[in-house]
Amino acid sequence: MLVYIGAWLCALATTISPQWLTMSTALLPVESYELGLWETCVVQDVGGMECRAYDSLLGLSSDLKLARILMCASLAVGMLGMLVAIPGLHLVNSCREHGGSQTKRTLTIKGGVLGVISGVLCLNPVSYMAHLAVIHFFDDKVPDVVPRWEFGDALFCGWAGGFLLIVAGLLLVTSCLCSQVEPQPVLQRRYQVMRTDVSFRKRSEYV
Template sequence: MSNMFQEILAFILTTSGWVLVSSTLPTDYWKVSSLDGTVITTATYWSNLWKTCVTDSTGVSNCKDFPSMLALDGYIQACRGLMIAAVCLGFFGSVSALVGMKCTKIGGSDRNKAGITCFAGVNFILSGICSLSACSLYAHRITSEFFDPMFVAQKYELGAALFIGWAGSILCILGGSMLCFSIADSFSESHRQVKYIYKGTASHSHIASYPRGQQQSANQRPPPDYSNSSRTQHFDKNVYV
């Protein structure tokens, strides 16, 4: 029963993490222009993995999609690939976890369900690693440009999408690890049950190996009767005659 509750909790964590990771792809604010050293702000620049935008002082935003995928910087291409891989792995992990959980009636035997749940846990862990790598790579590029004194272009700060992606990645990794540990516990429990059944079967076959009427063990045989001792002998009255 504890393994079932652990699987349910792990499924909630991993699904929530996958939803957060998926929501970072359409989120606009991956990086926002820095206001450090500026007194009057006339425009705010922000961008994500797909477009770059500017918002003026009146609140009107103008966006421009990246014109060419091959002309993009390498880190943006890498972040795109990692985030798409994270979303796909999380989707397959969610379906596999739903099939392999003990509280569902699909997936076959307990051994098959355990393998499917372990596969789901590995998928969630890989999804969290991919998302964590993408957000960290993007954040590293922003911070390196911000603290570079030789960089004279527009400097940016970390956007809200990066923090959402980090939170979703941690939930995916944590939930996937819980799924894998729940499978390890169930395997050890089933091994103990099989061992107990094997011992019971072996003892039963050992008792049944005796012939009929001789199944009583040597330790349970009745003690010998010493009431008629050999020292007490009854002779005929004419034995000395």
């Protein structure tokens, strides 16, 4: 679950970060440009940074629209997966009165599956934007003097977040499929032994 939460925070940082793609020009070496899902920024070497949000939603390219939709869907599915998986943890006692360990195991598996789906949804837009950057960077039709977009820090954060979401989901699913023992079998056996011992003493005293 800790890996799950950390991966979801990485996906959130990727979504709101403007550093999806970066570009620096030879004409203005003191300035670089950054492209994000919600805004574009101009960064100066002296430390200044100026960002501007996109003016129109309908005027965005289809790539940015698709990336926005998939990243928001990844965050929503990941949050739902965490809310479903937390009651299924062995440390949480909320479901023991309503179905026992079987209900907890089912909730944990569902949360893990949602985590895997969230990771896949996160990896798709990040990998697609990186693919477009590679295609445009090695395009022979574009002169060499023309600046090109390169990978930003948000892409690496998105890859890490999506991969960790998948890992966390698989860990939750496999931990439930491999564990077939009740959380408190030892206490139940001790209680049964104590009851048997008490009943045997009562019979001995009666005889």
